[in-house]
Amino acid sequence: MSSTQRMADERHRYVLEQLQQYGSCKVSELARQLGVSEMTIHRDLAHLARLNLLRKVHGGAVLRNYIEQTFQDRAVQNHEAKVAIARRALELVRPGSSLYLAPGSTAHELALVLDQQGLQVYTNSLPTATALARSNQAGVSVTLLGGQVVGFVEALVGPSTEAALSDLKLTCAFIAVTGVSLEGGLTIYTEEEARVIRGVMRAARKTVLLTDASKYDLVVGPQVGRLEDVHIVISDSMPESYRRHCQAHDVEVLLCGDPDGGLESGASDRRNQA
Structure with missing residues (x-):
């Protein structure tokens, strides 16, 4: 050789x-x-x-077989980063809020630490709904959005899910995707999942993207929207080109371990008004 x-x-x-x-x-x-x-x-x-x-x-x-990765498989990947992202996301949650938690292991970690009173949580994630139901948090009300089960994601999608979202008014939606690209936008496994997230973003006053650093520069599946369509991005780290893009489009960036990880532009006002 x-x-x-x-x-x-x-x-x-x-x-x-x-x-x-x-x-x-x-x-x-x-x-x-x-x-x-x-x-x-x-x-x-x-x-x-x-x-x-x-x-x-x-x-x-x-x-x-990435498209068919199970929830359990994804839950152990970059686990420390996902836990850190969830704890940073918890800082945005206020008592009495109505929240959406997306399917996925990072939003699931957020569900595990929710402790505010008077929360109304909506999700189409079976593991997240189950975790919240078992948490015994008296102040957290959980609604599982109906639909057709997608086995490998352990989530519900389809016309029933989308119809339920059309009637909701959410304080904040925590979403997750499989790829984040400046050119290709926010992408996810299937068009059915993409339609659900688009509906969530329309229903929410504020949309927060939870993503670990492994998702940057990947385009995997149909587009949900553009990076500038969200209000806040929470991540363990972010390439400088993405930070500049967020700053130019008034998207706040919160990085784990950085208490001042937001951008100084009007993003903070946008966050507080949401």
Whole structure:
């Protein structure tokens, strides 16, 4: 075996290890970590995609069965970041609010720490509704939105879910997506899920995006909306280009571990008015 082929095999092995650990990977990060050009990484991903070992997406790759990842599998990925994001999100919750919690492991972590009185929580997530029902928080009322069950997400979607949302007036919606891109917008697994989140955003006075850093520069599935369509982004970290974009569009950014992690523009006013 030539040294060139041996180096390629080592890169391929590293890429697959990253996918097994995190579920997705980005071209820019792989190029930096492996010390090669992004063009080399694109060729590596194309080769592995031809072998049906991964699926290429805009800006990177995901596991071949990424769309069918179970809730339990996703819950353990980047778990520390998700817990930190949830605790930062809790700072936005006020007693007496009406909230929406999206399907997904990060919003689920928020459900586990909700402790304010007089909350009305709406969700189409089976695990989140179950966790809230078991929490014995007397001041939290939980409504599970009806619809058709999507097994791998453990969520409810469809016309019934969308119809229920059309009658709601939410104080705040905490949403989650599978990809965040400046060019491709906010994307999620299926069009059915995207329609539900669009309905949530119309029903909410304030929309908060919960996302860990692994989601940036990925486009996975249909578009929910643009990054500038949300009021606040809560994340463990954020690329500088995204921070500039948020600042230009009056979107507040709250980063875990940074008590002053918001932007100084009119975003803070927008947050308080919501």
